[in-house]
Amino acid sequence: MTKLLEWLLGVSLVLAAWAVVSFDLLEQRLPQSYREAAWPMPLYLLVSFGCYSLGTVGYRVATFNDCDEASAELLGQIQEAKQDLRKKGLKI
Amino acid sequence: MASRKASQPKRDSGDKYSILLPTYNERENLPLIVWLLVKYFGESGYNYEIIVIDDGSPDGTLEVAEQLQNIYGEDKILLRPRATKLGLGTAYIHGIKHATGNFVIIMDADLSHHPKFIPEFIKKQKEGDYDLVSGTRYQGNGGVYGWDLRRKLISRGANFLSQVLLRPGASDLTGSFRLYKKAVLESLVERCVSKGYVFQMEMIVRARQLNYTIGEVPISFVDRVYGESKLGGNEIVSFVKGLITLFATT
Numbered sequence: 001m002t003k004l005l006e007w008l009l010g011v012s013l014v015l016a017a018w019a020v021v022s023f024d025l026l027e028q029r030l031p032q033s034y035r036e037a038a039w040p041m042p043l044y045l046l047v048s049f050g051c052y053s054l055g056t057v058g059y060r061v062a063t064f065n066d067c068d069e070a071s072a073e074l075l076g077q078i079q080e081a082k083q084d085l086r087k088k089g090l091k092i
Numbered sequence: 093m094a095s096r097k098a099s100q101p102k103r104d105s106g107d108k109y110s111i112l113l114p115t116y117n118e119r120e121n122l123p124l125i126v127w128l129l130v131k132y133f134g135e136s137g138y139n140y141e142i143i144v145i146d147d148g149s150p151d152g153t154l155e156v157a158e159q160l161q162n163i164y165g166e167d168k169i170l171l172r173p174r175a176t177k178l179g180l181g182t183a184y185i186h187g188i189k190h191a192t193g194n195f196v197i198i199m200d201a202d203l204s205h206h207p208k209f210i211p212e213f214i215k216k217q218k219e220g221d222y223d224l225v226s227g228t229r230y231q232g233n234g235g236v237y238g239w240d241l242r243r244k245l246i247s248r249g250a251n252f253l254s255q256v257l258l259r260p261g262a263s264d265l266t267g268s269f270r271l272y273k274k275a276v277l278e279s280l281v282e283r284c285v286s287k288g289y290v291f292q293m294e295m296i297v298r299a300r301q302l303n304y305t306i307g308e309v310p311i312s313f314v315d316r317v318y319g320e321s322k323l324g325g326n327e328i329v330s331f332v333k334g335l336i337t338l339f340a341t342t
Contacts, residue, residue, distance in 0.1 A: 067312035085163070
């Protein structure tokens with residue numbers, strides 16, 4: 001199954017469960033409070049996911065490592081390499 | 093009296109590492125990356141070869157490569173050039189054909205990837221007999237030098253989207269600093285159809301599909317090119333298109 005199909009399946013299941021509870025499709029005579037709680041769930045889930053995404057990406061950008069030492073080390077090694085290669089006969 | 097020169101470990105394991113270096117206009121960087129590779133492989137004692145795949149660079153990269161061959165030997169530096177600039181996938185295919193190692197390392201030739209991580213890749217691979225080891229900029233003490241806020245945001249945002257959609261089991265999907273078992277690389281390259289960043293993503297996704305095991309090693313990525321080649325709208329659009337294609341077809 002492709003990821004797309006997995007997602008469609010998952011979303012369908014969630015929406016089906018939501019519809020059954022919100023609109024009492026199986027005529028369970030669920031208490032009104034259940035239906036009232038279930039009704040806005042899809043929107044809540046979307047908003048929660050949106051917040052989670054923003055928070056996660058924001059956190060990851062803020063903690064993205066800046067490799068200053070790596071750059072300094074590389075610059076030093078470049079000098080060393082150029083000298084050594086010149087000695088070995090490299091003509092640039 | 094104890095010898096003051098560190099003895100080089102002798103590795104008789106029979107493993108050989110072929111490093112594929114596709115190049116285009118890397119006249120200045122090629123000698124430097126080769127020097128670093130020779131340094132770190134020499135210190136580690138592992139058997140290796142460097143395969144330079146130059147796509148007809150007009151700046152004379154091939155001529156520099158020939159000089160390097162004279163300095164380091166034809167058994168260590170192999171030249172397998174092509175006439176014109178062709179894709180990365182075909183460069184890998186071309187390189188693998190001539191690789192005599194049982195492991196293949198792919199990396200960028202512009203010094204953004206540092207050979208000092210290769211012994212860590214090898215160690216990781218041996219730890220779990222991984223089919224492939226991927227360098228990650230997003231975990232542990234991995235990271236990047238030379239990116240501004242915009243670039244970091246795009247990178248993390250794109251990676252997050254890829255993780256949500258593809259759930260690939262690897263933290264850095266677009267990285268191109270990796271160690272593969274040769275047979276694994278062969279089987280993946282022949283299955284992959286995308287280009288650019290998406291090609292590297294597709295390799296990981298297909299590897300998961302085929303149940304290959306993936307190990308990760310944090311790496312530092314030193315971007316000295318970013319100032320010249322900004323990540324533009326075109327690349328972002330083609331990335332999203334490629335991501336959606338992978339989402340819908342794998």
